[in-house]
Amino acid sequence: MRLDDFRSLVERLLKEVPSSYLDGVVAVEVSPKTVPHPVRAEIYTLGECVPLEWSGSGADLQSRVVLYHGSFAALARFAPAFDWRHETWETLSHELRHHLEWRANVAALEAYDWAAEQNFARQEGEAFDPAFYRSGEELAPGVYKVDDDVFVEGGRGSGEGATFIWHGMSYRVTVPRDVKRPVFVTVDGLAEPPPGEVVVVVSRKPSLWDVWRSAPAPSAVRATAEAIRG
Numbered sequence: 720m721r722l723d724d725f726r727s728l729v730e731r732l733l734k735e736v737p738s739s740y741l742d743g744v745v746a747v748e749v750s751p752k753t754v755p756h757p758v759r760a761e762i763y764t765l766g767e768c769v770p771l772e773w774s775g776s777g778a779d780l781q782s783r784v785v786l787y788h789g790s791f792a793a794l795a796r797f798a799p800a801f802d803w804r805h806e807t808w809e810t811l812s813h814e815l816r817h818h819l820e821w822r823a824n825v826a827a828l829e830a831y832d833w834a835a836e837q838n839f840a841r842q843e844g845e846a847f848d849p850a851f852y853r854s855g856e857e858l859a860p861g862v863y864k865v866d867d868d869v870f871v872e873g874g875r876g877s878g879e880g881a882t883f884i885w886h887g888m889s890y891r892v893t894v895p896r897d898v899k900r901p902v903f904v905t906v907d908g909l910a911e912p913p914p915g916e917v918v919v920v921v922s923r924k925p926s927l928w929d930v931w932r933s934a935p936a937p938s939a940v941r942a943t944a945e946a947i948r949g
Contacts, residue, residue, distance in 0.1 A: 720795075720803050722751055725788045732808055740815045743822065745771065745781045747811070753789030755911040757869050758859045760887025761797045763790035766810040768817040773828055780828065782818040786810060830854040831865075838865045841903065841939065849901045849937040852920065867915025872922070873904070881921045882947065886911045890944040894921055898938045908943040 720728070726749045733747060756762035766786045773780035786807065795801040821828060837851030855865035861872040873881035873892070881904065882891045892904050904919040 720792070722749070722788050725749055725786075725791065725803070725807075728804065728807055729786060729811065732804075732811055736811070736815065740819070743779070743781050744815065744818055745783055747784045748786070750785050750787050751789050752787050752914050753793050753911075754787050754913055755790075755793075755886040756858070757862045757864075757871065757886065757913070757917075758884050761794075763787070763793050765790050765794070765806065766814045768814040768821065770821050770828060770831060773822075778822055780818070780822045782821060784811070784814045784818065786814075831856075834865045838868060844939070846936060849903075849920075849922075852918075867913065868918060869913055869915065870903075870918045870920055873919040881919055883919050885909050885917060885944075889947040891947055892919055892942040892944050894942070895940065898940055899936075900938070902938040902940060905939070905941045906944045907941065908945070910946070 729747065729749055733741075754764035754767075756764060764787060766784065769783045769785065771781045771783055791803065791806065794806075795803070831854065834851050834854035837847045838855075840847040841851075852863045852865055852870035855863045855870070858864050858869070863870045871883045871885070873883045879896055880891050880893050882889060884890075885906075886909070888910060890906070890909070892906055894902055894904060901920060901922045904921065906917045906919055909917060
């Protein structure tokens with residue numbers, strides 16, 4: 720299905736949605752982006768609910784819902800019997816329910832806002848909390864999403880490399896020995912990159928000294944991933 724036809728389909732389906740489900744939804748958008756699942760091959764993120772503005776109780780939350788045409792098209796290539804209307808309705812309904820859940824969970828909204836602020840500080844080269852990404856959306860064990868960026872926990876230690884899984888493939892990145900842990904490695908060279916960054920987080924080995932000293936400031940580096948062929 721072409722992008723314009725997909726937009727028309729979404730517009731038709733929106734007319735079938737109860738108005739109460741759309742309260743606080745400022746926009747339902749169609750994006751041409753393809754968003755691969757961070758761990759499983761041949762799986763793609765079809766839609767997303769993005770919280771925008773809210774105050775106090777969360778009941779006045781405004782959100783934006785995005786459906787990713789590129790992801791639908793990628794999934795359709797693997798499934799000859801792919802039902803565009805059914806999958807679009809399921810995705811749209813799921814993201815609208817997610818909006819209602821955001822409105823009811825003030826603590827989650829506060830945590831997400833804080834994580835987004837910390838991620839912005841990371842991108843700007845400013846100080847940030849090394850555990851902030853865990854307040855984002857957990858996509859899989861050890862894999863979190865904040866805005867368009869995906870954070871993958873890549874193990875501990877003082878070695879020169881870290882391995883991780885991305886979209887069904889194993890990769891390895893080299894981490895300089897002289898960089899202090901924890902280190903946030905922004906990864907290039909993935910076969911199917913997401914719209915944002917993939918950041919591998921390599922933590923320190925725990926130590927008894929951690930009881931008395933404060934956590935070290937995280938480091939940030941950029942590296943090209945090397946695919947590990949099985």
